[in-house]
Amino acid sequence: MGMIYGMAGRWKSFSAALDNAAAGVEHGIDMSEWTAILDDLTTYLRWQQERGRRAEEIDPETLKAFLAGAPGKVAARNPAGTAVPPTTAAGQQAGAGLQQQAAARLLAAESRAPEAVTTPEARLAALAAIAQKAAACRLCVLCEKRTRAVPEQGNALSPDILFVGEAPDADEDTQGTAGGGAAGQLLTRMILAMGYTREEVFIANICKCCPPDNRHPTLDEMQTCLPYLRAQIAAIRPRTIVALGATAVKGLLDSSVGISKLRGTWTACAGIPLMPTYQPAYLLRFPQARKDAWDDLKKVLIKLGKPIPAKQTAK
Numbered sequence: 001m002g003m004i005y006g007m008a009g010r011w012k013s014f015s016a017a018l019d020n021a022a023a024g025v026e027h028g029i030d031m032s033e034w035t036a037i038l039d040d041l042t043t044y045l046r047w048q049q050e051r052g053r054r055a056e057e058i059d060p061e062t063l064k065a066f067l068a069g070a071p072g073k074v075a076a077r078n079p080a081g082t083a084v085p086p087t088t089a090a091g092q093q094a095g096a097g098l099q100q101q102a103a104a105r106l107l108a109a110e111s112r113a114p115e116a117v118t119t120p121e122a123r124l125a126a127l128a129a130i131a132q133k134a135a136a137c138r139l140c141v142l143c144e145k146r147t148r149a150v151p152e153q154g155n156a157l158s159p160d161i162l163f164v165g166e167a168p169d170a171d172e173d174t175q176g177t178a179g180g181g182a183a184g185q186l187l188t189r190m191i192l193a194m195g196y197t198r199e200e201v202f203i204a205n206i207c208k209c210c211p212p213d214n215r216h217p218t219l220d221e222m223q224t225c226l227p228y229l230r231a232q233i234a235a236i237r238p239r240t241i242v243a244l245g246a247t248a249v250k251g252l253l254d255s256s257v258g259i260s261k262l263r264g265t266w267t268a269c270a271g272i273p274l275m276p277t278y279q280p281a282y283l284l285r286f287p288q289a290r291k292d293a294w295d296d297l298k299k300v301l302i303k304l305g306k307p308i309p310a311k312q313t314a315k
Helices: 008-022 032-052 060-066 091-109 120-136 169-174 181-193 219-236 246-253 282-284 287-304
Strands: 002-005 053-058 151-153 159-166 204-205 240-244 265-269 272-277
Touching: 053 246, 120 219, 159 181, 159 219, 159 246, 169 181, 181 282, 204 219, 219 246, 240 246, 240 287, 246 265, 246 272, 272 287, 282 287
Parallel strands: 159 204, 159 240, 240 272
Antiparallel strands: 002 053, 151 204, 265 272
């Protein structure tokens, strides 16, 4: 990854480069839009500098495309004073890419749970703030067709288990409750089989909005939404995490290894023990895998020092 340096000399150099690009690259983007992009980026970098960070990552291809325009050439304008559309799509893509990155990183900073979230009241307040931001979020296309954002459900006060799925399905989108629908009902039975109720654990998703036609969320959608989940994890401080399916594993661990290979093996996320297993929707389609899922959940109970109920599967 390329690096944007926030300390004095190098930051000035990068800032000047962006200023030149914003002043006259042939991207065909209105100057007010460039100003907003630069303001967001500047705010984020200054925030990072105040926190003591010396560098920040940025996609090198985005940076290369952004700076590819010829400095000093003012975009042509029509008599009405608006920018003429660009002659190629490259400029639009570069500007949109940088704007999305800046917005996503600002979201990550704003959504981060405060370090001193220790009291029950503070944790609940932090989760309410995260839910409010998710409800107002317009950073990816999932907001366009959602009925509502579905942030979380359950015990916010250091629950034994945080269950993480991939995204709300159509039923959850309608009900506004994480873990709804047929797959959610199976998840409820899995939780009960472990000796818990839904109210005693915490349920959340990688993405907070339902993808159209119940498709899997894209990598960009996941990365855009992950700051909300990370902030939730920081606020509730679960003892263990159960990643339900490949998408949850990809989001939490940035791993492309298949769930069938990862399931049943302990790993960690943010210093918290994490157990990958199959997602309930998969178990509905392939009930023969339920025994394996139950074996994984028993390992979670052992980790927590809890008794294992009588032999059963996720029915």
